[in-house]
Amino acid sequence: DAMVIQNPRYQVTQFGKPVTLSCSQTLNHNVMYWYQQKSSQAPKLLFHYYDKDFNNEADTPDNFQSRRPNTSFCFLDIRSPGLGDAAMYLCATSRGVTGAGETQYFGPGTRLLVL
């Protein structure tokens, strides 16, 4: 089945130790997104790629970086995780721009714990 896959599902890291979360998709969608979601809060968009074009949200900390080496894969790098970065990280994809009615499809998320 076509889907959005995230690995790992759970990640434990130490304060300040870099961590990379991965996302892959078999939907062949053009757009890939990374969201951060904390308990009882709405998903917060960090950045997204339209093909290779990177779009960073203005309030995304510099600590968060992303790479999209090809259509199928997208990575979220957290350079120096702090305790406040503990959250669920959700990857999503869409065929085109959501302003045109395209829906987003989410992966199962990676739950990050920072010790």
Place this chain on the structure above:
Amino acid sequence: RKEVEQDPGPFNVPEGATVAFNCTYSNSASQSFFWYRQDCRKEPKLLMSVYSSGNEDGRFTAQLNRASQYISLLIRDSKLSDSATYLCVVNGGNTDKLIFGTGTRLQVFP
């Protein structure tokens, strides 16, 4: 004012009940509207898109009122399996972004 506002609930309803959620959005340029469902510690999943003419999918009915900038979701004949958080989602005007509400929690009891 939040871009998308929802009553967080929880709404506690018995099986078989009809329940309605409302959501308001602030950007009059928004063009796309959705309801997503999110189970505890899981990812959001698309429940239904919301069209200007309103749409129905089984027990679920969504309505859009552009003049008042609100969206509604009606669930008829509630099932225990409907227990979840329902996220109201709109696109951010002429952008690629989706703006999520914080969700309305529904708990259906036997």
